[in-house]
Amino acid sequence: MLAFAGFALAFGALLVALHFRDKGFFSSKDMFAGKDIRAWTGRAAPDVIPAPPEPPPLVTQDSESGLPVSPFSPFAMGASARFIRPVRFDPPYDPIDAKTFRASDVTIALTGIEAPERTAICVDFEKTRWICGIQARVALYYIIRAETLSCLRGREEPEAGQSLRGTCTIKGRDVATELVRTGYARAAGLPSREMAEAEAEARAALRGLWRGNWTIVSLQ
Template sequence: MKNRGIMFALLALVTSPVCAATFSGAPRILDGNTIEIDKTNVRLSGIEAPETDQICLDAKGRKWACGVAARDELIKHSNGRTWDCHTQRVDEYRRALGNCFIEGENVNVWMVRSGWALSAAPSHAVYELAASTAHTGLWSGAFIAPWDWPRRNKGTIIVGAWSVPIDAQEVLLGSVLLSEPPSPECLIKGTVERSGERIYHLPGQASYELIDMTKKRSERWFCSEAEAEATGWRKAVR
């Protein structure tokens, strides 16, 4: 019985998704949450940045592609420098979860402190407070929390600067947001099948023009195939 227990323990250790590792190099930044480094997708833990299809309102109540902006600000901050990422486990999409550093600076913290991500860990809450007080990044206007964006509805709370436009919810929930890509570079269409399978469609594929992006809230735009595949989407067959 004891040997059997040891056998199962060893098997669990070998197949466990929990794995501590360190990855170093200049990453490819897929969005404000996810990078590809040393051929591994790494998800910055303890933060929630907007996905690239997310739209926010600026200080004057105008729509802007805040998800693309968050990614681009991270690219600008990285500036081709080497990252060191320390991971402990993987998430449901098999991305390694952990903290990343650029020349000793914690990138996860930088994203929250600069207002390009929200805190998803108690240790980062003080940086979110500083960003919201200074009205930096997303906090310069009004937005939907990144974790609420994919499931947004009429009950979704709008957060942001001290003065949120009275029509903010109506604007940020409108189907027109889905009808056009958030950026000219983000032309990949993502759809969810009845089976729950998530499929992305490239311009030029036979199915692409048939998809009306305003039909279902679960549909979204992607800027690259790597971004889509990093979060569990599969390329359409045709």
């Protein structure tokens, strides 16, 4: 009888423990007394744990320009993110004006510089008019004509007819800075130290438009 009574008590204690566990009790071992301590959490354990939401699909291409983008680009992370992998272009190139050119079906506009329009006419210190816009376009062509370009999208949104506005480099050299060095472009905004030095060099040597102090006339 005593053995049966002990078994019944143990079985009853087990049922009570299972009941309290399902109702939201938790237990931990008392490190010193070796006792099983239980406390009420106020919440019942859920029957089903929901699966985590699926991540958004990875954007690998700009829907407007068709350019490949990095997972860290503004298209993949939102408008505030500006990290993007450079895009590589190979010749031939088709210069549109001194700071805009086409590579295949992509139109690229260099930022950070000011340059004459393709139809611009300039006047030098001797009051002689010359086709500075066309010569500036030729200057860009001679810089990029046989080189592989690495271009990085900038913060400015492309204008009509443009796919990308940003900076391009050739073997680590900034294309816009090299164009400023010829005198057919000048810095716009706050230039880098290299661009400021290139502009000072071109101005001192009276290169490009500096031979007329950047005097552009309007043909009306």
